[in-house]
Amino acid sequence: MQLNDPRLFRQLAYIDGQWTAGASNHDEAVLDPANGETLGFCALLDAEQITHAVTAAERAFAGWRALSVDERGRHLHRWYQLLHEHREDLAYLMTLEQGKPLSDARGEVDYGASFIQWFAEEARRAYGVTIPSHIPNAMLGTLKEPVGVSVMLTPWNFPLAMITRKAGAALAAGCPVIVKPANETPFTALALAELAERAGIPPGVFNVVTGEPATVSEVLCTDDRVRSVSFTGSTRVGKLLIRQSAGTVKRMSLELGGNAPFIVCEDVDVDEAARDAVAAKFQTAGQDCLAANRIFVHRRIYDRFLERFAVHMKALKVGSGMMAVDIGPLIHRRAVKAAHAIVEDAVNQGARLVAGNQSMAPGANFFMPTLLADITPGMRVFREETFSPVAGVCAFDDDEAVVAAANDTEYGLAAYVYSNDVKRIWKMMRGLEYGMVSVNTLKMTGAPIPFGGVKQSGLGREGGAQGLEEYLDTKYFCLGNMPGPSGS
Numbered sequence: 001m002q003l004n005d006p007r008l009f010r011q012l013a014y015i016d017g018q019w020t021a022g023a024s025n026h027d028e029a030v031l032d033p034a035n036g037e038t039l040g041f042c043a044l045l046d047a048e049q050i051t052h053a054v055t056a057a058e059r060a061f062a063g064w065r066a067l068s069v070d071e072r073g074r075h076l077h078r079w080y081q082l083l084h085e086h087r088e089d090l091a092y093l094m095t096l097e098q099g100k101p102l103s104d105a106r107g108e109v110d111y112g113a114s115f116i117q118w119f120a121e122e123a124r125r126a127y128g129v130t131i132p133s134h135i136p137n138a139m140l141g142t143l144k145e146p147v148g149v150s151v152m153l154t155p156w157n158f159p160l161a162m163i164t165r166k167a168g169a170a171l172a173a174g175c176p177v178i179v180k181p182a183n184e185t186p187f188t189a190l191a192l193a194e195l196a197e198r199a200g201i202p203p204g205v206f207n208v209v210t211g212e213p214a215t216v217s218e219v220l221c222t223d224d225r226v227r228s229v230s231f232t233g234s235t236r237v238g239k240l241l242i243r244q245s246a247g248t249v250k251r252m253s254l255e256l257g258g259n260a261p262f263i264v265c266e267d268v269d270v271d272e273a274a275r276d277a278v279a280a281k282f283q284t285a286g287q288d289c290l291a292a293n294r295i296f297v298h299r300r301i302y303d304r305f306l307e308r309f310a311v312h313m314k315a316l317k318v319g320s321g322m323m324a325v326d327i328g329p330l331i332h333r334r335a336v337k338a339a340h341a342i343v344e345d346a347v348n349q350g351a352r353l354v355a356g357n358q359s360m361a362p363g364a365n366f367f368m369p370t371l372l373a374d375i376t377p378g379m380r381v382f383r384e385e386t387f388s389p390v391a392g393v394c395a396f397d398d399d400e401a402v403v404a405a406a407n408d409t410e411y412g413l414a415a416y417v418y419s420n421d422v423k424r425i426w427k428m429m430r431g432l433e434y435g436m437v438s439v440n441t442l443k444m445t446g447a448p449i450p451f452g453g454v455k456q457s458g459l460g461r462e463g464g465a466q467g468l469e470e471y472l473d474t475k476y477f478c479l480g481n482m483p484g485p486s487g488s
């Protein structure tokens with residue numbers, strides 16, 4: 001472990017300002033996905049310890065909400081500065097435990113830190129309203145108030161940004177938080193806790209619990225003191241958490257799975273579109289909720305597009321994220337097996353394997369970028385979120401048909417449209433059943449935008465003013481029997 005600041009490498013949970021070992025030192029190995037070696041251990045807390053985190057957060061709530069938005073903003077801004085000061089160490093930890101290339105990890109630290117910076121400011125705009133009264137001698141209005149103890153369960157593919165996109169908003173709103181990171185990537189989350197402590201965020205306000213996922217969620221989703229559950233992860237687990245939280249009617253925000261269509265119309269620069277489609281597909285080794293999961297190409301440019309896509313894809317370097325590569329390992333062996341199965345299913349149903357030689361893989365947890373042509377709706381690569389470097393491409397003939405095909409999924413997170421015809425773009429964008437539509441660009445996320453999906457891709461939005469609202473309740477007040485203005 002080559003950290004400039006070794007104290008950022010933490011293996012214990014962080015509760016109420018205390019580094020906490022699992023009961024009877026119960027823990028779980030954390031593996032380097034590039035080579036399967038043990039990097040360290042993640043404490044496995046028991047139900048009593050998880051409940052203690054709720055108690056600590058509830059106890060810290062009053063003091064944290066009592067701070068002015070400027071005081072909370074100063075703590076958050078200091079945390080933001082510390083993320084930047086320790087950017088290299090945070091990126092190094094992330095690459096070690098998640099596998100993504102260091103350059104991507106540095107980008108994620110910047111991306112994740114931007115949410116803290118943005119919400120440190122945004123809390124100053126949590127406005128209520130006054131309401132012209134229909135009731136004689138009454139003053140009416142609303143206030144925005146923090147919802148209370150907020151729980152965040154986060155995935156392994158973006159182990160820092162998926163935490164700060166939630167925690168930045170919740171903390172700015174005045175809520176104490178309990179984060180449960182993926183067991184595959186706990187170290188980034190625990191380094192965030194170390195830096196939160198250095199930023200002066202009081203004990204109990206920012207907690208990171210680690211443990212068996214089912215145990216953690218059972219405690220956190222059923223404790224009545226927890227007011228909000230925010231989850232980023234698979235739709236399967238999201239549905240489970242909804243059921244677990246129903247008994248105590250919690251606020252929920254869910255960022256779930258995706259199955260993004262990438263539509264390429266015939267009026268585009270084919271090479272540019274192919275280059276962007278490769279980036280949209282293979283970012284984070286395809287382990288990205290925004291990954292282009294089904295690529296629809298107008299028949300007139302289909303062959304040319306496949307040729308250019310294959311050229312750009314074959315130029316991608318695959319290897320350890322510590323090297324100068326484009327694609328790192330998948331998170332574990334199960335993910336590699338799943339990718340093989342998806343390719344096999346597609347080929348068995350008639351897809352063309354245009355490129356993707358697995359014998360070139362530099363290790364057991366690596367999967368070479370693969371291009372499948374002529375995919376059809378019955379194939380797993382069309383129906384499922386592949387979450388791997390497997391690209392599925394098919395041709396389309398008319399706009400109505402391709403929008404219908406793009407919508408033929410239970411998911412609705414992000415979609416991409418490439419065309420130079422503004423009326424065509426507008427009609428397609430309005431017809432696509434997705435929470436986010438990106439036109440002629442891949443760069444569309446960021447702290448100011450409302451990130452989220454429709455259908456079974458989630459509930460609510462993260463980032464932007466809407467992201468703050470997830471952690472605020474609106475209180476209506478009616479001041480009755482009030483005197484009229486003096487002099488009346």
Ligand SMILES: NC(=O)c1ccc[n+]([C@@H]2O[C@H](COP(=O)([O-])OP(=O)(O)OC[C@H]3O[C@@H](n4cnc5c(N)ncnc54)[C@H](O)[C@@H]3O)[C@@H](O)[C@H]2O)c1
Nearest residue numbers: 154155156181182213214217233234237255256257258289
């Ligand atoms: N919409 C978004 O913003 C977004 C962002 C990143 C990832 N994702 C989605 O996340 C998925 C990949 O991430 P993942 O594999 O970590 O997802 P996952 O659902 O397996 O795990 C996500 C989190 O939930 C926990 N978890 C797993 N099983 C659980 C259970 N039974 N009870 C309680 N908690 C449980 C995990 O430990 C982890 O912390 C993909 O579907 C991807 O699309 C969505």
Ligand SMILES: N[C@@H](CC=O)C(=O)O
Nearest residue numbers: 157158288289290445
């Ligand atoms: N790339 C996404 C994370 C989902 O996997 C984002 O920008 O939030």
